[in-house]
Amino acid sequence: GESVGLHLPTLSVQEGDNSIINCAYSNSASDYFIWYKQESGKGPQFIIDIRSNMDKRQGQRVTVLLNKTVKHLSLQIAATQPGDSAVYFCAEKRLTGGYNKLIFGAGTRLAVHP
């Protein structure tokens, strides 16, 4: 069936390095994608989003890239900090029955080492 999934379950990086978290999706009709960050004991927190008519969008220290040709989404975090340690989810907003549903991928754990 159609799904949103992640390539890597765990990513370890050194503090100060750049991090790249990847996500694959299979529903070519989806037109809106979101990255969420989930810290231990908390709910998912919105980081950045991108529409399918864009290839790139930048926020503060974060950049999301969308490659519709290969149905691939990535989140880049510049100068990774210990506070970035969390599980990151990509989510796909799918129009179903006239309403939008947010479908989450499996998640990638980012571990930042000093």
Next chain:
Amino acid sequence: DAGVIQSPRHEVTEMGQEVTLRCKPISGHNSLFWYRQTMMRGLELLIYFNNNVPIDDSGMPEDRFSAKMPNASFSTLKIQPSEPRDSAVYFCASSLSGPGNGYTFGSGTRLTVV
């Protein structure tokens, strides 16, 4: 803005007991979602409401689960009778309806059924 408020934060109950989880969405948001998170299955959408009306409950596991939204500021998710396999973190999220709006999640309720 207090965000999405869920209660209780933790719930431990015995198998067979009824469990009720509560959610107060962000004021002004007209869409509300219940998600369940487990290690095995990740974040699963259980049900969502638009303008207090259940739109899609296809994610509700079985008849033991029910959800209500009697007004725009309150929703409940009930499990009766509860089973050990229902143990998970249950999240409530709210948003403004529309494709370009992200969801705001509550802190979740960690349910343990023994």
